[in-house]
Amino acid sequence: MSVSVSENSARRDIDATKLVVAQTDPSKGSLRRLWPQIRWYRRAMFVAAALSAVGMLCDILLPVLTARIVDGPVAHRQFGAIWRPLPLVAILAAVSTVTSWIRRWMVSGPASRLEVDLRANLFARLQILSVGVHDGMESGQLTSRAITDMSTLRRFFAAVAPSLLSLGATLWIGIGLLFVFSWQIGLVELVIEVPLVILALRFERGYGLASRRAQDKSGDLATIVEESAQGIRVLKAFGRGPWFGARFRRQSRELRTLELAKVRLAATLWTALNVLSASGIAAALAIGGYLLAEHAMSLGALIAGITLTTYLQWPIMGFGFLLAELEHARTAAERYWEVIDTPVEIVDPAEPAARPTELLGELCFDNLRFRFPDAERDLLHRISLRLRPGETVAVVGATGSGKSALLGLVPRLFDVSEGAVRIDDIDVRALRLADLRSMVSVAFEDPVLFSASVRENITLGYPEATESQVRAALEVACADGFVDALPWGLRTRIGEQGLSLSGGQRQRLALARAVLARQRHPGGHVVVLDDPLSALDVTTEKQVQDRLRAALSGATVLLVAHRPSTAAWADRVAVLDGGEIIADGPHEELLDTCPRYRELMGGEITEGATPAPAR
Numbered sequence: 001m002s003v004s005v006s007e008n009s010a011r012r013d014i015d016a017t018k019l020v021v022a023q024t025d026p027s028k029g030s031l032r033r034l035w036p037q038i039r040w041y042r043r044a045m046f047v048a049a050a051l052s053a054v055g056m057l058c059d060i061l062l063p064v065l066t067a068r069i070v071d072g073p074v075a076h077r078q079f080g081a082i083w084r085p086l087p088l089v090a091i092l093a094a095v096s097t098v099t100s101w102i103r104r105w106m107v108s109g110p111a112s113r114l115e116v117d118l119r120a121n122l123f124a125r126l127q128i129l130s131v132g133v134h135d136g137m138e139s140g141q142l143t144s145r146a147i148t149d150m151s152t153l154r155r156f157f158a159a160v161a162p163s164l165l166s167l168g169a170t171l172w173i174g175i176g177l178l179f180v181f182s183w184q185i186g187l188v189e190l191v192i193e194v195p196l197v198i199l200a201l202r203f204e205r206g207y208g209l210a211s212r213r214a215q216d217k218s219g220d221l222a223t224i225v226e227e228s229a230q231g232i233r234v235l236k237a238f239g240r241g242p243w244f245g246a247r248f249r250r251q252s253r254e255l256r257t258l259e260l261a262k263v264r265l266a267a268t269l270w271t272a273l274n275v276l277s278a279s280g281i282a283a284a285l286a287i288g289g290y291l292l293a294e295h296a297m298s299l300g301a302l303i304a305g306i307t308l309t310t311y312l313q314w315p316i317m318g319f320g321f322l323l324a325e326l327e328h329a330r331t332a333a334e335r336y337w338e339v340i341d342t343p344v345e346i347v348d349p350a351e352p353a354a355r356p357t358e359l360l361g362e363l364c365f366d367n368l369r370f371r372f373p374d375a376e377r378d379l380l381h382r383i384s385l386r387l388r389p390g391e392t393v394a395v396v397g398a399t400g401s402g403k404s405a406l407l408g409l410v411p412r413l414f415d416v417s418e419g420a421v422r423i424d425d426i427d428v429r430a431l432r433l434a435d436l437r438s439m440v441s442v443a444f445e446d447p448v449l450f451s452a453s454v455r456e457n458i459t460l461g462y463p464e465a466t467e468s469q470v471r472a473a474l475e476v477a478c479a480d481g482f483v484d485a486l487p488w489g490l491r492t493r494i495g496e497q498g499l500s501l502s503g504g505q506r507q508r509l510a511l512a513r514a515v516l517a518r519q520r521h522p523g524g525h526v527v528v529l530d531d532p533l534s535a536l537d538v539t540t541e542k543q544v545q546d547r548l549r550a551a552l553s554g555a556t557v558l559l560v561a562h563r564p565s566t567a568a569w570a571d572r573v574a575v576l577d578g579g580e581i582i583a584d585g586p587h588e589e590l591l592d593t594c595p596r597y598r599e600l601m602g603g604e605i606t607e608g609a610t611p612a613p614a615r
């Protein structure tokens with residue numbers, strides 16, 4: 001795969017992500033850390049909260065008007081005057097309805113944009129995280145973070161956060177009004193707030209934990225679905241569909257248990273809130289009835305007090321629902337930050353070296369040592385190898401000897417632990433990643449294709465390639481024949497990971513992609529090929545090799561070879577054994593002089609083949 005993709009946009013995204021991390025303080029709560037990122041959205045959120053509060057206030061003022069009517073025209077039997085406050089009642093009802101509509105309409109656009117922005121941020125971060133970090137991440141977890149968690153955050157900022165703000169305001173204004181009508185009823189409602197706050201705090205802790213477990217589990221479930229879709233051939237061939245199905249059912253049942261635990265917690269809270277608000281209404285009725293009997297309260301005030309207490313039932317109950325949503329959002333934000341906070345190990349240097357104006361393509365591995373971050377010992381050590389500009393060198397070694405890792409050091413998929421990889425005498429770590437990757441084209445043994453057209457897949461490293469350049473690259477990879485035979489030729493969309501193509505066809509498209517990326521830089525260029533012809537039959541391999549030689553003329557090529565035919569094609573072969581290069585020379589010469597090489601090339605077995613030593 002060529003890695004010189006959309007360099008400018010990648011650079012922009014990287015910078016944007018750095019900014020996000022710099023602006024946030026990891027010691028703060030996960031939702032509070034989003035505050036600087038949603039600066040542009042805050043106004044919409046506060047306006048939405050204000051509109052929501054206005055709507056609720058209108059609803060609260062209705063009982064006040066009712067009290068006026070009862071204590072005024074009704075008490076004084078002036079029935080003709082009853083109609084006078086009615087337009088005001090209609091206006092309050094209309095304002096409540098209209099503000100609710102405007103709030104939804106106004107906030108939906110910005111909230112969706114916020115979701116898109118956060119998702120883009122997450123994706124940009126994933127793009128710059130190193131291959132090693134990706135190796136340790138489950139694809140389903142990433143999918144659920146990028147899709148479900150971001151939707152949860154949108155819902156939170158669009159509806160939950162404004163409602164929480166307005167609900168708090170409504171509760172306090174409602175209680176204040178209650179005090180106006182009757183301090184006794186107001187006091188009852190105020191006392192109810194104390195257990196409410198205690199309940200909310202306890203619920204928050206328990207529900208937050210349950211919500212985190214459930215969201216993680218749903219990521220695990222997504223991973224199983226993705227793995228089963230990608231590995232459907234293996235599962236069918238080995239008849240292991242039922243086994244995978246049982247795994248899926250087990251995880252589903254675990255998710256159900258976690259979700260039920262959440263429901264139980266929420267149900268307990270809602271029941272407690274119900275009891276609290278019903279107790280409030282009962283107490284208000286008892287106190288109000290007593291005061292009315294004692295002539296210490298008017299009938300209008302009693303009606304207003306009871307209606308207000310009943311109305312405040314909704315904010316109290318709604319509080320429970322909003323708290324649950326708040327916990328979902330907090331968990332979603334936590335999972336978002338986990339990705340954003342993952343350290344980026346492979347980054348641009350602070351002061352990058354200039355890209356050589358005329359690249360010669362000399363590639364040098366300078367006494368390097370390499371160990372995977374989570375590994376206990378070095379995979380490669382004392383590696384020194386120099387490729388002259390335009391030279392083709394094959395790396396041959398036993399399976400697992402570190403050939404792919406060695407190749408991955410060139411475009412900085414991994415970084416050396418010691419020593420250096422240099423191109424034209426410049427340490428690859430001194431170059432901007434985008435510059436480096438535009439100087440290096442890569443094709444892997446396991447070709448990755450995307451669910452896009454054949455053309456889009458091939459031009460990944462050179463989107464502006466002309467039709468004739470694309471055709472030339474296809475011809476080099478001997479892929480023109482089968483591509484022409486596809487229903488829509490180059491425009492044919494291939495399935496996810498190119499699964500509708502054979503292994504050899506996919507490999508040839510990946511090779512065409514690397515060849516095309518090389519054409520973008522006609523001068524010196526470095527091409528890294530990780531055994532890209534392994535799935536081809538011998539005749540096609542020979543044909544591709546002949547064409548590759550012409551197409552890659554002038555480029556420095558480092559390739560992994562397993563077969564003698566591929567090794568013989570190179571100018572020189574480096575034999576990797578026990579983490580070191582034990583021999584280096586032309587294929588024929590090494591066959592004569594290096595027993596280990598003979599063995600690797602399928603000759604006689606020699607004694608003392610060395611595994612990578614412990615370091």
Ligand SMILES: Nc1ncnc2c1ncn2[C@@H]1O[C@H](COP(=O)(O)OP(=O)(O)OP(=O)(O)O)[C@@H](O)[C@H]1O
Pocket residue numbers: 131132135372373374375379397398399400401402403404405406
């Ligand atoms: N991200 C990683 N973290 C730790 N170890 C890894 C990682 N990736 C690969 N390895 C290990 O490093 C060793 C070398 O892997 P590498 O893919 O470079 O071998 P290779 O020589 O290319 O093998 P093959 O010929 O089978 O493709 C293997 O033992 C592998 O398990």
